[in-house]
Amino acid sequence: MGNSVTSAIDVEAQARDSAAPVYNAVDYLRVSTGQQVDGYGIAYTGDETAAYIARKGWRHVDTFKDEGESGTLPWDERPRATDIMNLALGKNCPFNMVVVYETRAVGRKNRVFWEWVWKLQDLGVYVAIVDDDIDNTTEDGEERMREKADEAFKELNRIRKRTQGGIQKKARMGGYVGGASRYGYRIENKGVKGKQRQVIDACDGGEKCSRSDVCTALHEAVVLRRGRVLVVKYKGNWRRTVRTLNAEGLVTRSGKPWSEPNFRSRLLDEDLLEARYVFRGKSAIKDPDGVPVWGETCVIPLAPMFTPEEVLELRRATEKPRRVYSQGRVYLLTGSIKSQCGKHYVGCSPQSEPSAHYLCAGKREAYPGTPACSCPQLYAEGIEDWAWGSVCDFFRDGKRLQALSDEWMGRAEERKVDFASRLAELDQKIAEQESTIDITMAVAAQQAARRGLSPGEAQAAVNRAIKPLNDGLDELERSRATVAGWQEAASLEDQRGRSLQVLARRARGRLEHFSAEEKQEFFSLLNTEIVITGPPPGMHRGLVCxxxxxxxxxxxxxxxxxxxxxxxxxxxxxxxxxxxxxxxxxxxxxxxxxxxxxxxxxxxxxxxxxxxxxxxxxxxxxxxxxxxxxxxxxxxxxxxxxxxxxPVARAHPLPPMQMTGEVRPGVLLLAMSEAGDRPSHPSASAPSAAACST
Incomplete structure (x- = not known):
């Protein structure tokens, strides 16, 4: 924060000199994209908030800017929003008003917005919104802010639904839905609304190609079709295939040489072989029932890249006999060990090695002809014993767990909002609304009787009279349900620290007896990552001291x-x-x-x-x-x-390394209960916290 922050003494002195309420204001500016940071967005909103503060006659204390921070994040995950809250929590807060240009500057989610506004309000700091010219210094202003904010969030959802609905309509009609075209295809009629389609990227004499001159463009369909011929010719040998493609200059869309996995995934993609584009498929955002949120999955037919005979020939050439695996060793840390070359280690046991070990994925060349890394292999038993021992030591360390618990409880206390008073206010408003509906119904019924209306007409008249009131009641009840949900979520967050202590007690004496499969699952739940920071001392391949x-x-x-x-x-x-x-x-x-x-x-x-x-x-x-x-x-x-x-040295010395993970008490308690020790403490999942051992 800059030097312009006014001291609390100045605030009090100014308050004594004026009979009217004095507001010392800071403005909070937030943008989420680099373009807004560098250009018009943040400068414009800053000018608007400063002018608003001046127009209101408030004293401008300071400006806080969160540049490039998403509005979906809660305030305690945005640096400058956190600075504002920390000052408000202090004894001598230098301001009592926070000015934002619009509701989405505070947050793009309902709960994110209200938790920040209510927390500040509980601390005696108010919020003003320039775009709607409202603040929550009065009960009427607070009610208007609630209505405007709810309306703004609904409008955001409506816009998103309309946009997604338009894309969904395009997909149902088989049109181009945006984004990059799938490999092997290009966009026809690009920029022509309603006529864009994905077509096979082969030379047709148009655009950059000419039927009279030699075509110099690298068409992706040519790459795929040549690759299919080579795979069949080489009987499924992907290495020879990509070496030939690269030598012929038939490279990737970005101009890089092909690797075996990359080209194999392109050529054997089922959507390519079935000549289709699946919109809102596996990667679509889904609700808890697995249904896409923004619309149904659509399959858009495409022109086939290969004939049915060519597809069958490709499948036969790449078909591998199914391997029968014997029950082998469980590698606890595959994919969790990061090497010095940036790749990850995977477990393997080749016949040439007498013991199990981890091998760096960088040993596999990026594409044929490139050098592989020189990262040493790691003997599995040693590094797994070290990692599991570190986990057990962490959960035995009462002081460390207490510190982590205190940190969580402190964060929960800082973010705590008085949801109970908000629910009480909403309950009172709901009761008042229900009473108003009862009175309105009685008055409307009396008027209908005086007018001599039939029973059906009278009922219709009463319904018309109370409809706006019922709509308002529905809105109040929805708001109450939402706030109650937030209160429940906050209570689960309060429980994290207590759950951690229960986890620590149950972990002692249990973790040492986990099976290999249980250890593997526990490492996964911890989101374990081990980073190799140097070479192993005295490491010689295959030799034991x-x-x-x-x-x-x-x-x-x-x-x-x-x-x-x-x-x-x-x-x-x-x-x-x-x-x-x-x-x-x-x-x-x-x-x-x-x-x-x-x-x-x-x-x-x-x-x-x-x-x-x-x-x-x-x-x-x-x-x-x-x-x-x-x-x-x-x-x-x-x-x-x-x-x-x-003690004697390890048979295979370990390299210097660091291990990090996340402790999620509810999840880990559930895992331990499934391992044979069911806890009596509630085991709801909770946000994670970092833990580190070296």
Whole structure:
């Protein structure tokens, strides 16, 4: 906020100097698109709000601008709207009026608008709308604001329905419904209203092509038809197909070379093979029953790209025998591990590898001939144990969960609106409206009787008299139902913090016993993402440290060598010169070699790293001689119980990484109940909060 914000002392002084109410106003400007930010939209509304404040005789305190922020977001997810609320929540708020140009500047949804307006009103801050010249400083003004706001939101819905209805009509008539044409087709009669159609993008001598000259345009139908021929010729070999297409210059619409998955998805698309365009299909916005919100699904026939015989030939060439998969390993983190190259790891177990691991998707070339990434493979057991251990540690950490709970409860308290008083006001208005209807009905019936109307005519006269009142009652009841729904949603938000504590109690002692399938589901519910930030230390493909493996096999920790422990080794082995002098020039003393072996077991360092550290090239030879002669077992026997120990390094060292996720108490409680521990606490789904472990 700028320096123009007036202090509360100035506000009070000004109030004492004038008998009329003094309003110190800030204007709130919001635009959601870059074009509005850069140009006319925000400048125009700013001029209008400033002029309105001056015309009202209010004091202009400051301006708040949310640029590029959607009106569907609640106020606490918009930076400058949040700043206004934080000032209003403070002890010395420097303003008592917020001016907006129109209702949608506050929000494009009914609840978003009213939660902000009511929260400010509860704090003694009013809202004025320039476009309708109304504010909520009086009961009459508040009623007008409710009517205007409801009317504005209804109009937005009507406009959207009309627009969507027009598009729906086009779809039913088989016309072009807007957007990009599907691959292989182009828009005919582009720009001619009512005559636009999707037609096959083949050379017809028109537009950029000429029947007399060589056509230089890259027609998409040519690409698909040539690709179909190649796939059949190469018997379903997609790699050879796309390499040939790219070499012939038959590339994608954007001019990039084809990749195997990209071209396969284009050519085998069922809508292409069935010569149709499905409007409001899988990607359409749907209601809870799965029905498209803005209209029914329409199938628009298109000119076929291939003949039925060509489609059958393509299907046979690409038909693969169905694989029968045996019950394999469950990979808990497939798609959740992000590599340094930007791709994600997937679980795999090739026959050449003795253990399961994750492989970066970047290993697969983007299109034939491009280089693959060099991200190392990650051994599955190690990274899954680390990730699951981090999850268990998080839910065991009472202080951390309490802090998260307090944060949620604090946010819920900040956003809390006095819905109860609004419902009470609406109940009173509904009662008054019902009383008015009863009186009007009685008066209308008496008038009908005096006029000598028949029973049917009298009933019609009464209905005409009370219709506007019934419409108003219906509107009030709809508003009450809406506010009651908001109140219920707010109470669920209040419950998040309490649900988190219940989740923490139930998680302790439960998560450690989850099956692999339950762990996989839990990771999914957490929206887990692991980001690799560096290469694994000492990682060598397929190799396991033999020193560390000895300790892991014998289930022993690694001893730390000290002088007292070395004396016990000397009693066992009797090295010449106290074991600290090499037997030959350039060699290693026995104690130095033993310390290197123990360091390798502790850290997983490679043989070359240790050789470089000690100026040697023969450590691995020392190790083999110690193992084959039985010296290693004797030395370990001498050191057992003689010195402090540390854990052995992992068999396959993990890279540096960070893990993030979302904690949704209601969802996780339900998952845990399905895993065999049904909670007694309500488990309604709630908005998520971030949790992080590294």
């Amino acid at each position: 033999p020193v560390g493996e000895w300790f892991r096999t014998h289930k022993r920790p690694v001893p730390t060598l000290c002088d007292c422990a070395w004396e016990r080794v000397m009693e066992s082995e009797g090295f010449a010169g106290g074991g600290v002098v090499p037997r030959q020039k350039g060699g290693l003393a026995p104690r130095t070699a033993l310390e290197a072996f123990l360091k390798k077991a502790r850290t997983g360092a490679s043989w070359p790293e240790l050789d470089a550290e000690h100026g040697s090239t023969g450590l691995i030879g020392h190790w083999k001689r110690w193992r084959s002669s039985g010296r290693w077992e004797r030395v370990m026997g001498a050191l057992e119980g003689a010195c402090q120990t540390v």
